[in-house]
Amino acid sequence: MYAEPPYICVGSINMYRPVVLLSFFLLSVTSACQYNSQIKCELTNGTVVFLDSSSFCCDGQVLLKYLDGKQQCCCQDSIATEKQEVYDPEQHICCNGRKFPRQNTLGQQQACCESKVFVLTRSNLCCVPQPYEDHPTAVLYNSYVGENDTCCGNVKYDKNTKICCTDTSYNYTLYDNDPNKICCGRKYIPHATHVCKMNQKTGQATSMLKFISSCGNTDIDNRKDLCCNGHPHLNVVPISSYSCCGNGTYNINIHSCCNNAHAIPKNMECCGSNPNGYNSRTHRCCNGVSLEISRDSDQCCGGGIIDLETQNCCNGQTYDKSTFKICRDSNNRCSAARITDECCGWEALDHTSVCCKAGTNYDYQYFQTQKERSSQNKCCASYSKSSTEAKPYSDQTEECQRGLKPNVTKKLNQLRCGSTYYDQNTDLCCFNILYINATLHGQMCCQHNVFNPATQSCCKDNRVYNSTSCPRFCKSRQYSPVSQICCGGHVHANLPGRKCCGKQTFDPREQRCCGSKAVNKPKKCRKPNHPICKWLCEQDEKKIRRNIRTGKIDICKTNGYVARIGQKNNIRQVTRIQLEGGGFRLYNHNQNPFKVKKLFHHTCVCDKEPREEVRRKIVVITDKSIRDIKVELTDSDYILPYTNKVRKTLMKHWKERCATPTSLVTADVVDEIFDFIKVKLDKQRIARFYE
Known part of the structure; x- marks a missing residue:
């Protein structure tokens, strides 16, 4: 029955967005009456009568607002000087003092555009500025009204191509639509470089550059100005070197800020309001005053300096250590006592009293209780900190038997297990745990437990097993040495004549164990006939890791190369360290780049029991670059076996110890050989290499 928003629109104010449409019922076109606030009515004969809440005055008559269930309204203009008419709002509309039928002769709905009436169709558009009472300039558009047309004040525009910006005074401006701009009052500003803020004084939206902000009553440029507690500081250049300290600024490169109040030289420390600070190596700050010292042991005591080697301080007073001692408690309360006195908390102990400690080891208080006999030298206090019963x-x-109510009993000639007395002829005490009649049954202690040696055993892990011998473990798996054998953490059946070879077993009558592999006779094991093989076999990994941790091995070198050893068959007695690839890639030591293919199948067999192969990488730690064809490593360089534990130790201590952590270098393989290096080892096991 009523009009849709596109037909009549009223401009509304928004700081950031264009105006929007409001329904036409904001005008006097709806069925609701707007009665005036008159309380009396002058009739046509000049008589004045008073109105009640159910009546109204129209054209010199007093009428009821509702008559026979129907509403009555008065049609008048805003000034109410023209002729007034009574109308039924269900049948008529009132357009600025003129009455029109709600429907025309064709049955079409009609609406007001100020004093004009128009048919509610999409071809008509009424644009009324807001507030329309102050701007009686509504415009009715009844031709060329598009589907996307709307109002900017009393002007029609296409919202797909234009945008309407308005301020709080209902002034409107049309702009071409730009997705990179926003409305700010009547202005259309680029949001990339500007911001829109509400001016608290004028109540109007104001645009400003993004790097402009308010500081007190002043606008400042954030690129070169500073605002400190509402105080602007202009042209602070370079601004990256300055910061606020209280209401002022300071250069962070040469000064530091004390208590957000004032700046002092950077090599000084704060001392009260002293603008120059103080040097902690030559002065002490005592109660906000900088005082010079003559010894490192000089410290503040109140407002002066004392020598802590010969003096004590308590509550700002100085005491000679040869004569007095200082008694303190956990709350740093203190008092001075003679050197021969004992302390009870923060007070000196009276020789006629004993010192009591009520509470637990973590929450307690000290107090004194008068002796009853001179032989009394201890106090039996409560577990409750607040209790003074002792x-x-x-x-x-x-x-003493402590509790909420402490009790003192005579000593008995008995042993105690924890707080309980026991008879060692019948009972057994294991780590303050009492086992009644355990001694009578022939039991013994196994850490906190008991066991019977006749049927049980107490093993190294302090566990009791129901057998007379302790079980054997192969890593974490239990096995029987009678029927099984443990080889490298793997359990196998203990067959006659078989022995371990690495993780497997072999028959010595038909096979040989070469490192960790069994080979059929008459094949022979390769020997560690190269110095690098012999050296690798002699290394003690635990000792190497310990030397890395203690710093005996200086790991803070420029380069760390991960390499494998190999042998070229046509070169005699030459052991090569071949970097695995041509294109070097640097990896930070806290990453995991150590996935390198097994390239060299040359194996160093260590001649020890159990025999094991050394087919592993090595780490060369040096300040030199092994990219060069000729390389000479000296006594200051290191070659270490490359194992998982050595890698973890290196990575940890590189990060903690070295100013610039060394990186490990690995690469993919190419066919050509980069380096051939002979090895010579001296007695200290330091590798010296030369071509």
Whole structure:
């Protein structure tokens, strides 16, 4: 029955967005009456009558707002000087004092555009500025009205190509639509470089550059100005070197800020309001005053300096250490006592009293209780910190039974297990755990447990097993040495004549164990006939890791190369360290780049029991570059076996110890050989290499 928003629109204010449409019922076109606020009515005969809430005045008559269930309204203009008419809002509309039928002769709905009436169709558009009472300039458009047309004040525009910006005074401006701009009051600003803010004084939206901000009553440029607690500082250049300290600025490169109040030279420390600070090596700050010292042991005591080697300080007072001692508690309360006195908390102990400690080891308080006998030298206090109930006693003849109410009893000639007395002829105490009648049954302690040696055993892990011998483990798996054999952490059946070879077993009558592999006779094992093989076999990995941790091996070198050893058959007695690839890639030591293909199948067999192969990488730690064809490593360089534990130790201590952590270099393989290096080892096992 009522009009849709596209037909009549009223401009509304928004700081950031264009105006939007409001329904036409904001105008006097709806069925609801707008009665005036008159309380009396002058009739046509000049008589004045008073109105109640159910009546209204129209054209010199007093009428009821509702008559026979139907509403009555008065049609008048805003000034109410023209002729007034009574109308039924269901049948008529009132357009600025003129009454029109709600439907025309064709049955079409009609609406007001100020004093004009028009048919509610998409071909008509009424644009009314807001507030329309102050701007009686509504415009009715009844031709060339597009589907996307709307109003900017009383002007029609296409919202797909234009945008309407308005301020709080209902002033409107049309702009061409730009996705990179936004409305800011009547202005259309680029949002990439500007911001829109509300001016608190004028109540209007104001645009400013993004690097402009307010500081007190002043706008500042954030690129070169600073705002410190509402105080602007202009042209602070270079601004990256300055910061605020209280209401002022300071150069962060040469000064530091004290308590957000004032700046001092950077090599100084804060001391009260002293603008120059103080040097902690030559001065002490005592109660906000910088005082010069003559010894490192000089410290503040109140407002002065004392020598802590010969003096003590308590509550700002100085005491000579040869005469007085200082008693303190956990709350740093203190008092001075003679050197021969004992302390009880923060007070000196009276020789007629004993010192009591009520509470637990973590929450307690000290107090004194008067002795009843001179032989009493201890205090039996409560577990409750707030309790002062305590009993003095002599630890030679008595003992304390602590509780909420402490009790002192005579000492008995018995042993105690924890806080319980026991008879060692019948009972057994294992780490303060009492086992009744355990001794009678022939049991013994196994750490906190008990066991019977006749049927059980107590093993190294302090566990009790129901057998007379302790079990054997192969890594974490239990096995029987009678029927099984453990080889390199793997359990096998203990067949007659078979022995371990690495993780497997072999028959010595038909096979040989070469390193960790069994080969059929008459094949022979290759020997560690190269110095690098012999050296690798002699290395103690635990000792190497310990030397890395203690710094005996200086790992802070420029380069760390991961390489494999190999042998070229047509070159005699030449061991090569071949870098695995041509294009070097640097990896940070805290990453995991160590996935290198097994390229060299030359194996160093270590001649020890159990025999094992050394087919592993090595780490060359040096300040030299092994990219060069000729390389000479000296006594200051290191070659270490490359194992998982050595790698972890290197990575950890590179990160903690070295200013610039060394990186490990690995690469993919190419066919050509880069380096041939002979090895010579001296007695200290330091590798010296030459071509």
